[in-house]
Amino acid sequence: MASLSSVRAKNSAVNLAGKRAVVVGGTRGVGAGIAVRLAQADVSVTVVGRNRQAGEEIVSQMRNASKSAEASFDFVECDVSLLANAQRFATEYIRRPDVSKLDYLVLSQGIGTLQPWYAPTSENLDVKLALHFYGRMAFIETLLPLLRRSTDARVLSVLSAGIHG
DSSP: OOOHHHHHHHHHTOOOTTOEEEEETTTSHHHHHHHHHHHHTTOEEEEEESOHHHHHHHHHHHHHHOOOSSOOEEEEEOOTTSHHHHHHHHHHHHTOTTOSOOSEEEEOOOOOTTSOSOOBOTTSSBHHHIIIIIHHHHHHHHHHHHHHTSSSOEEEEOOOGGGGO
């Protein structure tokens, strides 16, 4: 088994500068941590979430964490519990003139466990299933053309305990 020090040594040799990422659910928790770490590695990051204030705070943290003048950081306010919103964001992202590929798609959107077991969205889907399954599939399917343009694309899906109610 590889030691932690050997894994860290190999990871430190990886150059992520110039890569592009979308972090859905990147305003809090694991998603926010991933967004800031990607910024530290000089990856251009778009954070997607519901809370504008939290999004602006993460963008500020990413700018402070990055050493690159070329990396860009932005926040898009979007309630991704609605499939139409998720698809709209992804479609608009593909059309952005500054985006030619997507290297990393991080899907960390979730909902707290204090929500009722079944809470329908306006699209009549359970909010937990919309966030943890349907929305993730919508992002992957819609952003797939950009992911295919990357030579080393990755999709990371992070689920929380919130799916269990």
